Amino acid sequence: MTDPTCDPPAKTSDDGCSPAVIARAEREMGLTFPPSYRLLIEEFGTWEVAPTEFLGVCQTERAGDVLLSSVAETLDTSRPDENGEYPVFAWNPGVLDGGLMERLADSYGEFALAECRQKLT
Structure with a gap:
């Protein structure tokens, strides 16, 4: 459990x-x-490295098990690599003709590590 008196990274x-x-x-x-x-x-359920929140699955007494998601970053499950990893894309749904996809990383682990490094430096 996180100590509420601390402000961890x-x-x-x-x-x-x-x-x-x-x-x-x-x-x-x-x-x-x-x-x-x-x-x-x-390991974590959900987590954040301020100001970025990494969404996942969490459980609360009030809501039960909740799958949290993001429309900003998405996994392309149609393109698994040999290890079962999916590339991560940023999706801009406001762009005409189905949105604009920008490849952010080859895997979720690579994406999360890059985000954490950027926020902690």
């Missing part, structure tokens, strides 16, 4: 996700999470 939810919660989220979404994303949500 990285903040996480109290608990990571159980394999059962992750499997349920995958079933509901009809996909398999890539290994790097699965590892991070197993």
